[in-house]
Amino acid sequence: MRQTEFIYGYYFTQDDQVNKITSLENIDVCKPHWLHFDYTLPSTKLWFEKHSQLPTVVSNALLDEETRPRATPLNDGVLISLRGVNLSPNSDPEDMVSIRLWVTKNKVISTRRRTLLSTKDIASDFDNGCGPKTSSEFISVLTERLISRMSNTVYEIEENISDIEEKILISSTHSLRNELSATRRQIISLRRYLSPQREAMAQLLSDKITLFTSEEKIQLREATDQITRFIEDLDSIKDRAIVCQEELNNTLAEQMNNRMFVLSVVAALFLPLGFLTGLLGINVGGIPGAENSNAFGLFIIILIAVVVFQIWLFKKKKWF
Incomplete structure (x- = not known):
């Protein structure tokens, strides 16, 4: 070798x-x-x-x-x-x-x-x-x-x-x-x-x-x-x-829970808004307030009032 x-x-x-x-x-x-x-x-x-x-x-x-x-x-x-x-x-x-x-x-x-x-x-x-x-x-x-x-x-x-x-x-x-x-x-x-x-x-x-x-x-x-x-x-x-x-x-689990909580709050805020706008969109016998020029503005004010009420309720319940 x-x-x-x-x-x-x-x-x-x-x-x-x-x-x-x-x-x-x-x-x-x-x-x-x-x-x-x-x-x-x-x-x-x-x-x-x-x-x-x-x-x-x-x-x-x-x-x-x-x-x-x-x-x-x-x-x-x-x-x-x-x-x-x-x-x-x-x-x-x-x-x-x-x-x-x-x-x-x-x-x-x-x-x-x-x-x-x-x-x-x-x-x-x-x-x-x-x-x-x-x-x-x-x-x-x-x-x-x-x-x-x-x-x-x-x-x-x-x-x-x-x-x-x-x-x-x-x-x-x-x-x-x-x-x-x-x-x-x-x-x-x-x-x-x-x-x-x-x-x-x-x-x-x-x-x-x-x-x-x-x-x-x-x-x-x-x-x-x-x-x-x-x-x-x-x-x-x-x-x-x-x-x-x-x-x-x-x-990481806490981070995921926080993200899910934010998404849940956003969904909860928009759920009643979607319900109200859905009611107006069914077009049964015409849209309420269609003949009133101020109807859209009043509806927006109602939606804002609903959101404010939800935020007040969530804070009172200490949900966020």
């Missing part, structure tokens, strides 16, 4: 020298290393089947289209699946990007379909000579980068809800309802992925997994606690969104 057919490849070293893998044909499997693939490429599937020397269950998991966050110890390694927010242009952050990893003491093999900026950052660290020194440190750094970008997304969602709350106090419109619905969908989708992510992070801390040092476990525990805080924040934001939805519905 040529370098163009895998995304990143680096050796883990204890110094700050860049040790990049340029070809899988010449890779030194005895050295600790990281390989990152796009699992949708046919060449990737062929390499996993013919040359990876991985257990079948591991290869299948790394090439699987559908997966959920997990951390499963298997023989001398750990099969990990994590998700990160999608920060690509014109994409929704809640459309999470998954990464699958097979981690042993001496190697990390990871696969993805869409670009994950966290792995891109780690590759840049390797190029700058400051990448992770071990496979376990790689996982610790990766989870930290994933969490960091999630915090920005949760903060943006909270800001959106705050803006919507302020807009509701100023003016409530149907476009605001659409904006609120989109934010609620974003909250639900993001929380749905964070819950299993927290479980996967907790599994990494189990006694069955011995890859991590005490310091790395502290970092993983902090990342797990951070995800828990994200979930709690999302639950709080979700409750605020529900309150906003109820307030918005009440305001």
